[in-house]
Amino acid sequence: xxxxxxxxxxxxxxxxxxxYCGAATGKDPKYADWADRLGKWxxxxxxxLVFGAGGVGLMGIVAKSVLKHGGSAHGIIPQAxxxxxxxxxxxxxxxxxxxxxxxxxxxxxxxxxYIAFPGGPGTVEEITExxxxxxxxxxSKPCVFFNLDGYWDxxxxxxxxxxxxxxxxxxxxxxxxxxxxxxxxxxxxxQYVPPTVRTYTRTQ
Ligand code: AMP
Numbered sequence: 001x002x003x004x005x006x007x008x009x010x011x012x013x014x015x016x017x018x019x020y021c022g023a024a025t026g027k028d029p030k031y032a033d034w035a036d037r038l039g040k041w042x043x044x045x046x047x048x049l050v051f052g053a054g055g056v057g058l059m060g061i062v063a064k065s066v067l068k069h070g071g072s073a074h075g076i077i078p079q080a081x082x083x084x085x086x087x088x089x090x091x092x093x094x095x096x097x098x099x100x101x102x103x104x105x106x107x108x109x110x111x112x113x114y115i116a117f118p119g120g121p122g123t124v125e126e127i128t129e130x131x132x133x134x135x136x137x138x139x140s141k142p143c144v145f146f147n148l149d150g151y152w153d154x155x156x157x158x159x160x161x162x163x164x165x166x167x168x169x170x171x172x173x174x175x176x177x178x179x180x181x182x183x184x185x186x187x188x189x190x191q192y193v194p195p196t197v198r199t200y201t202r203t204q
Pocket of ligand 1: 020022023024051052054056081120121122123126
C-alpha cells in the first residue's frame with residue numbers, strides 16, 4: 001500500500017518517523033530497552049526512520065533495531081560530523097549535508113511525524129525548533145514527546161507555565177502529544193491538524 005500526504009493528513013503510506021533522541025544511552029538501561037522497542041515499532045509499522053545518522057547512544061540503538069526488524073533508516077549527517085565519526089553502519093541511505101541547520105531542516109522536511117525520545121540538549125533543541133516552526137506555519141507535521149516514565153513532564157510543565165503567563169496559546173500547546181505508548185501515535189498523527197499560525201500583538 002502506498003502512502004500519500006493529503007493536505008496535512010497522513011494517509012496510508014510509508015510513515016517517515018523523525019526521531020530526536022540522546023547521543024548518550026542514559027544511566028538507566030530502560031532507555032536503551034525502549035529505544036530498541038521504538039525501532040521495532042517503526043519497522044513493524046512499515047515506517048522509515050529519519051534521524052541524525054549517528055551510531056552513538058540511543059540514536060544508534062534505534063537505528064540498529066529498525067534495521068534488525070526489517071525497516072529502513074535514513075540518516076542525515078553534516079560533513080564535519082561525518083568526517084569525525086562514522087554514521088551508523090548499514091543504514092539504508094545516508095545524506096551528507098553542509099551543517100547542523102541543514103540537517104535539522106531536512107529531518108523536518110522528510111518526517112511525517114517528529115518524536116522526541118529521552119535525550120539531552122540536542123534533543124530538546126530539535127523538538128523545540130519543530131514545535132516553534134509549527135506555530136509560525138513553517139511545518140505542518142505533528143510533534144510527539146515520548147514521555148517515558150514522565151521524562152518530559154518538566155517540559156510539559158514549562159509549556160503550561162508559558163500558557164498561564166500568556167507566552168503560548170492553549171491551542172498550540174494542545175497540539176503536542178505527550179505519548180505514553182507507541183499505539184497512540186499513528187491514530188493521533190492521522191487526525192492531526194496543525195496549529196493556527198500565530199499572530200502578534202504590536203508593542204505600543
Ligand atoms: P543530545 O540529546 O544532546 O544527546 O543530542 C542528540 C540529538 O542531537 C540527536 O537527535 C541528533 O540529531 C543530534 N546529535 C547530537 N550529537 C550527535 C552525533 N554525535 N551524531 C549525530 N547526531 C547528533
